[in-house]
Amino acid sequence: MKHPFFAILLLAATTALAGPDELKQLQIDAGKITLIEPVPAGKVPPHTVVKIVLNPGKDSNINVEVCLPEADKWNKRFIGLGNGGAAGRISSGSLLGYMARGYAVATTDMGTAPNSDSGIGKPDVWKDFGYRATHLMTAVSKQVVQAYYGRAPEYSYFNGGSTGGQQALQEAQRYPEDYDGIIANVPAHCRTPLHAYFLWNEQIFHLCPFTPEQDASIIAAGNEYMAAREMPQTAGKLVSDPRCNEKDIAAVIALARKKDPTLTDKHAAALQKLFDGPRHAVTGERIFDGIPFGSSFKIAHGHLYLFQWVFGKDKDLMSLDFGKDIDTYTAALGPYLNAENADLSAFEKRGGKLIMISGSADSCVPYHASLDYYERVIEHFGSLEKAASFCKFYIVPGMSHGPGPGINSLPDMLGLVINWREKGAVPHTLAARRVVEGKTGLEFPLYPYPEKTVWEGGAFKAVNGPRGGVERVAERFRPKAAD
Numbered sequence: 001m002k003h004p005f006f007a008i009l010l011l012a013a014t015t016a017l018a019g020p021d022e023l024k025q026l027q028i029d030a031g032k033i034t035l036i037e038p039v040p041a042g043k044v045p046p047h048t049v050v051k052i053v054l055n056p057g058k059d060s061n062i063n064v065e066v067c068l069p070e071a072d073k074w075n076k077r078f079i080g081l082g083n084g085g086a087a088g089r090i091s092s093g094s095l096l097g098y099m100a101r102g103y104a105v106a107t108t109d110m111g112t113a114p115n116s117d118s119g120i121g122k123p124d125v126w127k128d129f130g131y132r133a134t135h136l137m138t139a140v141s142k143q144v145v146q147a148y149y150g151r152a153p154e155y156s157y158f159n160g161g162s163t164g165g166q167q168a169l170q171e172a173q174r175y176p177e178d179y180d181g182i183i184a185n186v187p188a189h190c191r192t193p194l195h196a197y198f199l200w201n202e203q204i205f206h207l208c209p210f211t212p213e214q215d216a217s218i219i220a221a222g223n224e225y226m227a228a229r230e231m232p233q234t235a236g237k238l239v240s241d242p243r244c245n246e247k248d249i250a251a252v253i254a255l256a257r258k259k260d261p262t263l264t265d266k267h268a269a270a271l272q273k274l275f276d277g278p279r280h281a282v283t284g285e286r287i288f289d290g291i292p293f294g295s296s297f298k299i300a301h302g303h304l305y306l307f308q309w310v311f312g313k314d315k316d317l318m319s320l321d322f323g324k325d326i327d328t329y330t331a332a333l334g335p336y337l338n339a340e341n342a343d344l345s346a347f348e349k350r351g352g353k354l355i356m357i358s359g360s361a362d363s364c365v366p367y368h369a370s371l372d373y374y375e376r377v378i379e380h381f382g383s384l385e386k387a388a389s390f391c392k393f394y395i396v397p398g399m400s401h402g403p404g405p406g407i408n409s410l411p412d413m414l415g416l417v418i419n420w421r422e423k424g425a426v427p428h429t430l431a432a433r434r435v436v437e438g439k440t441g442l443e444f445p446l447y448p449y450p451e452k453t454v455w456e457g458g459a460f461k462a463v464n465g466p467r468g469g470v471e472r473v474a475e476r477f478r479p480k481a482a483d
Helices: 020-024 093-100 123-149 163-174 191-207 212-229 246-259 265-276 305-311 324-337 345-349 368-381 384-388 413-423
Strands: 031-039 047-054 062-069 077-081 104-108 155-161 181-185 353-359 391-396 430-436 439-446 451-456 459-464
Touching: 020 031, 020 047, 020 123, 047 123, 062 093, 062 123, 077 093, 077 123, 093 104, 104 123, 123 155, 123 163, 123 324, 155 163, 155 413, 163 181, 163 353, 181 413, 191 265, 191 305, 191 324, 212 246, 246 265, 305 324, 345 368, 353 368, 353 413, 368 384, 368 391, 384 391, 439 451, 439 459
Parallel strands: 077 104, 077 155, 155 181, 181 353, 353 391
Antiparallel strands: 031 047, 047 062, 062 104, 430 439, 451 459
């Protein structure tokens, strides 16, 4: 798909490597190169940094940064990196590790600089943040690569988590020709329902606060109650599969109150709403699912800037209702921000490979919307086998909002998707490690959904786990994507 905002001024028909001089002659519609800086060798190999500003809409201001290794070190691949939260800034340091490994690499601030207030009342910024900035970053970066090296990349990959996961799935759905392989880590793809979940929780916490000690007691209750469904190595320590029903919610609340007498009837009523999740105030339709058992309340709220984009900076967000106000908010932002289209056929047909990852203890971007999205992909393609031939989904036991020290350690996911796309090495069993207080604890194999890890006969093995089991976000809160 050619994007109308960009055109390259073709220079002499040559494949000779030219470097920065060719970049200086590169013409970009609706944008400009603001910096071309060769960086000498130091702590990292020598490279060239290119900075670009794009203005595809009246209120657009998209910053892009491209990092290019020297020609003889380039591995002929391009990497697009995702951002996080409300974006608005570029972490230049995040590019250097990939550059040092031989990749041409780029990222964008998604058009929300200097901060999230830039989106208040500006649909151009909504589009940029939702999908446009990432695609345009990709298009212009490939033009820079072509000009600098005299050839296009042989393969292109995208790696993003959280907001970067939203970017990842938007790319697979809207612009399947952009990338050969994509990693969507803890993806915030069900974006407007997710932020409705944040608001739902924020309003509850505003009326009924929980102390850190109470939060810890509630986590412990979830771990203890779900222990009977765990392997011996994880029982009582984490919840690897938080799928639950009303009976489970009632039991965890009762156990939490037994463990912590400071939890009152008011707390119990709040917990019921927190674990169940937001529903439409008039119709009762599911807007998003609730906080997963075994995860902390600390990162399950906040992030209310999307409501300010629609209702203004001065709006009392604690007064927003989950009827008419949620309808207004969804209609304004949902078509641009949500990456919910299960039709990945164009991506699949071009040989694209996609790995999705969620954490079972992530209360910031809970697993359930991604699990259901994967189920809808399976429905679209007609079978699990067909969907899994190009898309794998892993739920990491006990992982919160992304892997890292003290949470979980995963293998090199970029390497996995590259080997899958280029060598046909289909990922299946991953080696995962549970790290607690700086010490490696449980090491275990991780299998793609719906398989799960069990301990049987003195060894880990894979068994078929249950499918589905989470309530689907109502279709009206996942409106059709708009251009």
